[in-house]
Amino acid sequence: MFNSLLPNVQWDTIWAATVETLYMTGIAVVATFVLGIILGLLLFLTSKGNIWENRLANAIIAAFVNIFRSIPFIILIILLIPFTKLVVGTILGANAALPALIIGAAPFYARMVEIALREIDKGVIEAAKAMGATTATIIWKVLLPESLPALVSGITVTAIALVGYTAMAGVVGAGGLGNLAYLEGFQRNHNDVTFVATVLILVIVFVIQFIGDFVTSKIDKR
């Protein structure tokens, strides 16, 4: 039935592209989550009045985050080509997109992590200190659990941005639905392929948003 309406759509290609998009997004989200939390924690802990207060370290991390957050993603991919070649060995395929995706998204997420950590009541951190907690305990048992809903809603927003990034990465040869829509859909003028790719990307975004909202509401006991 679909096939008459969508004459140019080859479902196995579409499926392969979807898997590629999910693969790129999935790996990038996990890596961004970890890297972003580390960067966000460093930003927070080195800021004024906090446990590792250090103006120089804070300024360096903030500069790094700001620079990589400001570069438009499509330009970042191109700038990172030598780096990607060095790390992945190629600049084509889904794996080649990962360095750019992660380096593009982690600083963005790091800022959200920092904001989430700032929202934590200072008194709770003080109470943990008064109980004799180590910094590691404060990070694992106070900072992360107390900011978890904001961390999750932040990673949801970031994951959706990452889906968009994978489409852009697709244009320069990374594969996935973006690649398919560009090569099959745009360049060969197969609008039905573009349409299907778009719908699938929308579905992925909606699912991510739904999961994010659901998890946030489950863990938020405030």
Added chain:
Amino acid sequence: MITLENVTKIYQSSNGSVTAVDDVSLHIKEGEIFGIIGYSGAGKSSLIRMLNGLEKPTKGNVIVADRNIANIKGKELREARQEIGMIFQHFNLLWSRTVRENIAFPLEIAGVPKEQRLKRVDELIQLVGLQGRENAYPSQLSGGQKQRVGIARALANNPKVLLCDEATSALDPQTTDSILDLLVDINQRLRLTIVLITHEMHVIRKICDRVAVMENGKIVEQGEVLQVFRQPKQTITKRFVQQVIEPEETKETIAHLIDKYPRGNVIQLTFVGEAAEQPLIANLTRQFQVNVNILQGKISQTHQGSYGVLFVHIDGTDEEVAKAIDYIRQQQVGVEVITDVQ
């Protein structure tokens, strides 16, 4: 238990330095409830934070349970802190943990094994009377219940000292009283030394053994609570004492009476402990040619005994009134002749 020696805390800010605590020396005995009262900005908050090293003194020594908190850091400071419990005005509970998990937190920090932890948490829940609320989250509790969790949490590692940072200031009067009762109960049951800071004289009156009054970073007056109530020396102390014993309308009544009766005297009588039980007024009218008119009276219960204030108007010839006042002075009752109202 706690000794402060010449403790000074100076904060550096962009517009100069601020001396929050100015050369304070203090000794707090084991097992007593010691109150520090002052208005906001008096430095009491900085002072109590130095007792567990949340703030470091600029100068001086802070000795708590034989450790100089001012000098230690790292592991030693963390261990010292496990012996000093603290409760806060805004409770500072972790919203992500249940009552039980919140109370278990300091035990996790101290590395208590899980089985013992569960047992200890149950004991503490009994102690503070939170049975049935073990699995509630802080957002589901009332202010008083939250503070009970805070107290249980502070007591988890069997501390030697409990610090109370305005612990009842965010609670309504009734809840305040129930939390204060709990603190007294804990103090007596566990022989725990309690240091509290507050701006409410009511709290001092109700539970403290001794009190220190702070103003501009200095301790301007200290002593047994009953003694301070009987003979406040500094203006600020008198103001705090008035908070509890003298309702606002007293001043108006007295001003009115001084105007109305140019003859005789308005007198403030202060009774402490047993003196409150003598039939003083009856004796006065029987032995002297005076009329006694009772204007206002109030008895306050302190931790150490009762304390009463009575305002009377004594009328008669100057000679008889003077004799009557002399008589009262001999009865170990505080007398103050009020000639005008400030």
